[in-house]
Amino acid sequence: SAEGTVQENKWVDWIRQDSGINVEFYPVPRWEVTETLNPAFAAGVAPDVINDYSRDNMALFHSQGVLAPLDDWIEQYAPRLKAYLDDNPALEPFLRFGDDNRLYAVTNMRPLHSIANHQIWIRKDWLDNLGLEIPSTEEEFFAVADAFVNDDPNQSGENDTFAFADGHPYTPIVRALYAGGGHNRKWLVDDDGNVMYARTAEQTLDYLRFHKMAQDRGWVDPELITDPNFERQVRLWVTDRAGIYFGQVGPPQFDDLKANVPHADIVPMLSFETAHGRHGLFQEPPTQRYIALNAEIENPQLALEYLEWHLFEGWFTLQFGFEGEHHEIDQATGLPQYLIFGQERTDRLNYNVEYRLLHQFELPPGWFAHLAPEDDPHEQERARLQEQALQTQLSVPYRRDMPYRPSMRELLAFYDEFDPVFDDIFDQVVRGDETPEWGYEQTLSEWSRLGGPRMEEIVQEWYDLEAPGWGDWRLDLEGMLAEFLGE
Structure with a gap:
């Protein structure tokens, strides 16, 4: 994008400022997830938070022992995320792995239009x-x-x-x-x-x-x-x-x-x-992205606070951009209305959705x-x-x-x-x-x-x-x- 690189751009700056977390991004080509992350796990340099659209890839990482079980940490550090998962039980079977049936990933419900x-x-x-x-x-x-x-x-x-x-x-x-x-x-x-x-x-x-x-x-x-x-x-x-x-x-x-x-x-x-x-x-399953934590993570509390920020605070801006610049709120409906269209929206806004890990758009x-x-x-x-x-x-x-x-x-x-x-x-x-x-x-x-x-x-x-x-x-x-x- 003309607005920066994957690691450094206006949306990365906003994420750091609004979430209060100095997050760094590790770019992974979508179709080369295992090819990119397997060597990173082996070298001990894989990111703390891993996200992918493929449950098969998450199952592979789980079988290699590189993902952390999340049940206890979510109970302790992420009460809002726990309540969200409890309210959406259709997600749970997709997020549990292994003979012990523990939770190794989180996700959000897909909105209707992305299921079709x-x-x-x-x-x-x-x-x-x-x-x-x-x-x-x-x-x-x-x-x-x-x-x-x-x-x-x-x-x-x-x-x-x-x-x-x-x-x-x-x-x-x-x-x-x-x-x-x-x-x-x-x-x-x-x-x-x-x-x-x-x-x-x-x-x-x-x-x-x-x-x-x-x-x-x-x-x-x-x-x-x-x-x-x-x-x-x-x-x-x-x-x-x-x-x-x-x-x-x-x-x-x-x-x-x-x-x-x-x-x-x-x-x-x-x-x-x-x-x-x-x-x-x-039709897609109800899950969207699978978000997991590296088994070697040093600060799971901070990572889960970051995920809660996405799910409850950050997602709207990451989807629709800044009010007055990228969208305005329709006073009659209360819904966002885009202000930019076509290639301009592609260049200035659409790529930022890749940073939105969790959301609640219906x-x-x-x-x-x-x-x-x-x-x-x-x-x-x-x-x-x-x-x-x-x-x-x-x-x-x-x-x-x-x-x-x-x-x-x-x-x-x-x-x-x-x-x-x-x-x-x-x-x-x-x-x-x-x-x-x-x-x-x-x-x-x-x-x-x-x-x-x-x-x-x-x-x-x-x-x-x-x-x-x-x-x-x-x-x-x-x-x-x-x-x-x-x-």
């Missing part, structure tokens, strides 16, 4: 051009995809359209639609409490069939495999050449799409029903419309679509049968051996070298050959031991959504 993640968007005007409705079943979805390829939905008079554009989560979305079929490192649990690795579940066959069909029928751009940054996929979407976008819950590439195709009418699409039921797209009713200028129809339409997408995405639960994944070292080593084999099988099926039926049978064969049944026994034993202590870890998304809608 993946979303399918569809061109409603293309459907109208062809006299079609938004599909709600697998059969209807396939028919729409065929029509988007073959029936000139953009009315260009050319054979120039694809059904799909991939904004990155195409494969994860298809996995979710098929109840986790084909998902790596995901375990399913049946009604009798029996675990099964998702890639060996029967719905994996339909997951393979979907991908094979998408290639054979021309639904997906054949150049997708050579488009790792999805730049061509974005161009297809914003230039009126793709009608279904596999993306995030925000309106995809909205500015460029409306600039190039002003008449484009996009809507968020509800998950379609398959033979395996109707399953929602990826999505208030009408939030998206509140942020959009009343005299800007484009931004008002974006706000309407954001709210519509949030309702659509959260109305169908994502299949998550466990609050978190097992992470035993033997199991992780097995993944490293089995998952590349599955990926190769998948590629052979999608290329047309083999059938989906062969792919599924080969998956089961390789699973047995590489020791999968033994892994299933290990995970079953782990599940039987862990599950009774999880309590009610599922969120009441229906109630949270109703509250946001003011119902």
Whole structure:
């Protein structure tokens, strides 16, 4: 940022001044957490406070003995943090590690809009051009995809359209639609409490069939495999050449799409029903960042006071900036209203959220419309679509049968051996070298050959031991959504 470095900038200065703690920051690339911190732990120079979005990474650090148990310290030094965790019991199973089931991390509840993640968007005007409705079943979805390829939905008079554009989560979305079929490192649990690795579940066959069909029928751009940054996929979407976008819950590439195709009418699409039921797209767990303390920390009281400052005092300014400079308070609603927009907000404000370790932001009713200028129809339409997408995405639960994944070292080593084999099988099926039926049978064969049944026994034993202590870890998304809608 033009305002300084990661270690020294105006927000770091403000944090030190307002919290009264002379904090120093240890920069860690988000995708290189273990690669960066493992050597630091080994050398005795790791930071006192460690934060990451991955529970798997925290489980790894716990297994190495480099994290401190927090139960007693929170009881002694952080009464407000303890009360917050007690008031949000859905967080607890995610924060306890090991056979002794002690607390090794803290976190805050995710706000509603950051729980919703993946979303399918569809061109409603293309459907109208062809006299079609938004599909709600697998059969209807396939028919729409065929029509988007073959029936000139953009009315260009050319054979120039694809059904799909991939904004990155195409494969994860298809996995979710098929109840986790084909998902790596995901375990399913049946009604009798029996675990099964998702890639060996029967719905994996339909997951393979979907991908094979998408290639054979021309639904997906054949150049997708050579488009790792999805730049061509974005161009297809914003230039009126793709009608279904596999993306995030925000309106995809909205500015460029409306600039190039002003008449484009996009809507968020509800998950379609398959033979395996109707399953929602990826939704984040209730936890946000995981905050842990180094086992070698010398002053845990100061560290916990710092975390309480974030959760109860500092978070609002770190999210919305300074009143009068970055935002003002709307007198009618009491909500913050940004004063800076676009690139200016990116340069001057957005990066400061990375310093916000804990927060208590809850999505208030009408939030998206509140942020959009009343005299800007484009931004008002974006706000309407954001709210519509949030309702659509959260109305169908994502299949998550466990609050978190097992992470035993033997199991992780097995993944490293089995998952590349599955990926190769998948590629052979999608290329047309083999059938989906062969792919599924080969998956089961390789699973047995590489020791999968033994892994299933290990995970079953782990599940039987862990599950009774999880309590009610599922969120009441229906109630949270109703509250946001003011119902």
